[in-house]
Amino acid sequence: MRRPTLEAVAARAGVSKSSVSRVVNGEASVTPEIRNLVIRAVRELGYVPNGAARSLATQRTDAVAVIVSDPPRGLVSDDPMFSTVVRTVSRTLEAAGKQVTLMLAGSPESRVRAEQFVAAGHVAGVMLVSMHGPDPLPGALARMGVPTVSFGRSAAGVPYVENDNVGGAALAVRHLLAQGRRRVATITGPLDMNCSQDRLAGYRETVSDHGRRSIVALGDFTRASGVEGMRQLLEDDPALDAVFAANDLMAIGALRALREAGRRVPDDVAVVGFDDIEAALYTAPTLTTVRSPMGDQAAAATTLLLSLFDGASGDPVILPNELVIRESA
Amino acid sequence: MRRPTLEAVAARAGVSKSSVSRVVNGEASVTPEIRNLVIRAVRELGYVPNGAARSLATQRTDAVAVIVSDPPRGLVSDDPMFSTVVRTVSRTLEAAGKQVTLMLAGSPESRVRAEQFVAAGHVAGVMLVSMHGPDPLPGALARMGVPTVSFGRSAAGVPYVENDNVGGAALAVRHLLAQGRRRVATITGPLDMNCSQDRLAGYRETVSDHGRRSIVALGDFTRASGVEGMRQLLEDDPALDAVFAANDLMAIGALRALREAGRRVPDDVAVVGFDDIEAALYTAPTLTTVRSPMGDQAAAATTLLLSLFDGASGDPVILPNELVIRESA
DNA sequence: CTGAAAGCGCTAACAT
DNA sequence: ATGTTAGCGCTTTCAG
Numbered sequence: 192m193r194r195p196t197l198e199a200v201a202a203r204a205g206v207s208k209s210s211v212s213r214v215v216n217g218e219a220s221v222t223p224e225i226r227n228l229v230i231r232a233v234r235e236l237g238y239v240p241n242g243a244a245r246s247l248a249t250q251r252t253d254a255v256a257v258i259v260s261d262p263p264r265g266l267v268s269d270d271p272m273f274s275t276v277v278r279t280v281s282r283t284l285e286a287a288g289k290q291v292t293l294m295l296a297g298s299p300e301s302r303v304r305a306e307q308f309v310a311a312g313h314v315a316g317v318m319l320v321s322m323h324g325p326d327p328l329p330g331a332l333a334r335m336g337v338p339t340v341s342f343g344r345s346a347a348g349v350p351y352v353e354n355d356n357v358g359g360a361a362l363a364v365r366h367l368l369a370q371g372r373r374r375v376a377t378i379t380g381p382l383d384m385n386c387s388q389d390r391l392a393g394y395r396e397t398v399s400d401h402g403r404r405s406i407v408a409l410g411d412f413t414r415a416s417g418v419e420g421m422r423q424l425l426e427d428d429p430a431l432d433a434v435f436a437a438n439d440l441m442a443i444g445a446l447r448a449l450r451e452a453g454r455r456v457p458d459d460v461a462v463v464g465f466d467d468i469e470a471a472l473y474t475a476p477t478l479t480t481v482r483s484p485m486g487d488q489a490a491a492a493t494t495l496l497l498s499l500f501d502g503a504s505g506d507p508v509i510l511p512n513e514l515v516i517r518e519s520a
Numbered sequence: 521m522r523r524p525t526l527e528a529v530a531a532r533a534g535v536s537k538s539s540v541s542r543v544v545n546g547e548a549s550v551t552p553e554i555r556n557l558v559i560r561a562v563r564e565l566g567y568v569p570n571g572a573a574r575s576l577a578t579q580r581t582d583a584v585a586v587i588v589s590d591p592p593r594g595l596v597s598d599d600p601m602f603s604t605v606v607r608t609v610s611r612t613l614e615a616a617g618k619q620v621t622l623m624l625a626g627s628p629e630s631r632v633r634a635e636q637f638v639a640a641g642h643v644a645g646v647m648l649v650s651m652h653g654p655d656p657l658p659g660a661l662a663r664m665g666v667p668t669v670s671f672g673r674s675a676a677g678v679p680y681v682e683n684d685n686v687g688g689a690a691l692a693v694r695h696l697l698a699q700g701r702r703r704v705a706t707i708t709g710p711l712d713m714n715c716s717q718d719r720l721a722g723y724r725e726t727v728s729d730h731g732r733r734s735i736v737a738l739g740d741f742t743r744a745s746g747v748e749g750m751r752q753l754l755e756d757d758p759a760l761d762a763v764f765a766a767n768d769l770m771a772i773g774a775l776r777a778l779r780e781a782g783r784r785v786p787d788d789v790a791v792v793g794f795d796d797i798e799a800a801l802y803t804a805p806t807l808t809t810v811r812s813p814m815g816d817q818a819a820a821a822t823t824l825l826l827s828l829f830d831g832a833s834g835d836p837v838i839l840p841n842e843l844v845i846r847e848s849a
Numbered sequence: 850c851t852g853a854a855a856g857c858g859c860t861a862a863c864a865t
Numbered sequence: 866a867t868g869t870t871a872g873c874g875c876t877t878t879c880a881g
Binding site for chain 2 (some may be wrong): 244446473
Binding site for chain 2 (some may be wrong): 866867868869871873874875
């Protein structure tokens with residue numbers, strides 16, 4: 192009841208194990224005659240090489256870990272980021288012949304687990320989708336010497352891919368200011384993430400350059416926190432006339448809070464988001480937002496990781512953003 | 521520069537490999553003395569067992585494949601289903617000490633790849649997130665005898681978990697009818713999915729039971745198809761006063777189309793969705809929907825898979841739905 | 850170009 | 866309770 196081994200194929204084909212191995216691994220130096228014999232035996236037996244044995248013998252593996260080390264925000268966390276990133280990374284990695292091992296490393300225990308797993312030599316590299324500042328994982332991975340790329344800048348010296356968060360925020364705020372808005376507030380992401388800090392920095396710089404003051408509410412990138420943040424802001428400064436949400440999900444929450452507060456958008460209060468997720472196209476009114484193509488970032492990150500396998504240096508990649516104006520709708 | 525082996529640990533501790541193996545695997549029959557010796561050596565050397573060698577020796581593996589065999593709908597597919605399901609399944613599986621290997625099997629080639637991978641004995645079981653009818657994967661997996669659970673009913677005799685799609689649709693339609701709506705239309709999911717067919721069946725039965733006729737537009741579960749479908753329906757029957765979208769994403773699209781067509785919701789046209797995704801809470805007006813908790817389904821599916829490992833029979837699980845009314849907002 | 854043989858690191862009988 | 870030994874299935878020198 193066990194699956195056929197290379198040895199069985201060899202016996203069947205009447206050749207040596209080595210020859211079978213050579214054929215299976217596509218080595219050139221094999222007579223067409225033997226090759227055919229082997230191919231037939233493989234087919235007849237339905238032979239599939241045993242990966243464990245192979246990677247034990249070669250000391251190599253074609254597996255790559257995708258470690259998502261953010262704690263799930265809420266139980267039914269349906270963050271489009273996760274979907275887009277994991278999907279794109281997987282697809283790209285698979286196209287390069289790699290197996291994807293997905294690990295959720297939200298809790299300390301699972302982080303240890305992930306670390307052990309990588310330490311065990313199970314994977315050839317790691318794609319880290321972790322953007323919390325105090326995460327110990329990037330450092331640990333760097334120390335182990337495993338090729339690693341971080342999706343979003345992280346503390347340790349791990350190669351990363353991100354978008355121009357500071358510039359993107361500036362884009363958003365300048366747009367608001369150019370419309371004649373005078374009191375531009377912001378709802379931030381969780382401040383232990385670099386991208387949140389950068390977006391906040393871009394906001395602050397820009398408003399202050401224009402002689403305006405910052406009006407800030409803390410959020411955590413969820414829709415619910417967008418609602419909360421917006422309510423807070425309206426309370427703090429009822430006269431505000433614009434808000435820059437550090438991501439679209441919070442912008443969607445802000446829209447709801449504004450609706451509930453009876454403010455018209457964009458007449459009374461203009462709203463700009465960040466990310467350009469698909470959902471931003473379906474709000475009423477549709478959202479002006481900063482496009483930071485997550486799919487492109489994910490693809491770039493994967494490419495970077497693959498280049499690391501070939502001994503590349505792993506220079507960070509920073510993708511530009513653009514403003515997508517949709518207020519007309 | 522290579523990682524320490526069990527043999528190195530044995531040497532360091534001055535005991536045999538077997539003893540080290542026993543300690544590492546937590547077997548009871550080891551003197552505390554030896555155990556301590558080993559534990560110290562393990563720590564000093566930073567030993568982590570080599571998984572390939574282990575699974576080669578034991579003929580077992582702790583990996584489980586999560587195969588998502590639906591083609592990504594569109595490039596920036598941000599389906600909340602994917603996120604919720606993959607996340608929940610991973611978390612549950614990891615909690616049970618399993619490694620998750622994620623495979624996207626949208627194309628025929630990748631499907632072959634996935635099949636080979638499973639055939640190679642890399643995984644102890646498969647969680648299939650594939651709900652397209654003509655998918656050959658469930659059958660292939662069943663034939664290979666690998667413990668498999670399907671998220672959503674599938675063709676072959678694979679154990680599955682799903683929700684009561686027919687009943688859920690009936691719930692939605694009865695709600696609409698009870699409100700006095702007379703022309704209740706529907707936008708379906710892709711009809712090569714069982715759940716789409718079931719929801720359509722539930723819709724048809726219910727409207728016909730009430731002496732009304734069906735008004736159907738085909739969709740594919742995307743927001744864009746919701747917009748399209750709604751436009752189509754308005755064209756086909758301008759007098760319709762209600763629509764049941766087979767999922768929330770399409771309901772969101774329908775809302776937009778209605779807005780663009782100048783119809784008021786729910787005054788002119790009532791809309792009911794399906795799934796109760798988080799986004800449904802943020803539309804204007806908020807959506808009445810059929811709650812089919814995907815997280816629960818995913819958890820149940822994983823539990824089912826784990827029970828299969830213990831020799832359980834794998835009876836299908838069908839979760840009930842409930843109507844969530846939110847029209848007041 | 851092909852085959853024989855020696856491992857890769859670990860587990861599991863089997864002795865002791 | 867501990868150690869010895871024989872593989873698990875594959876790759877990879879090394880002879881031939």
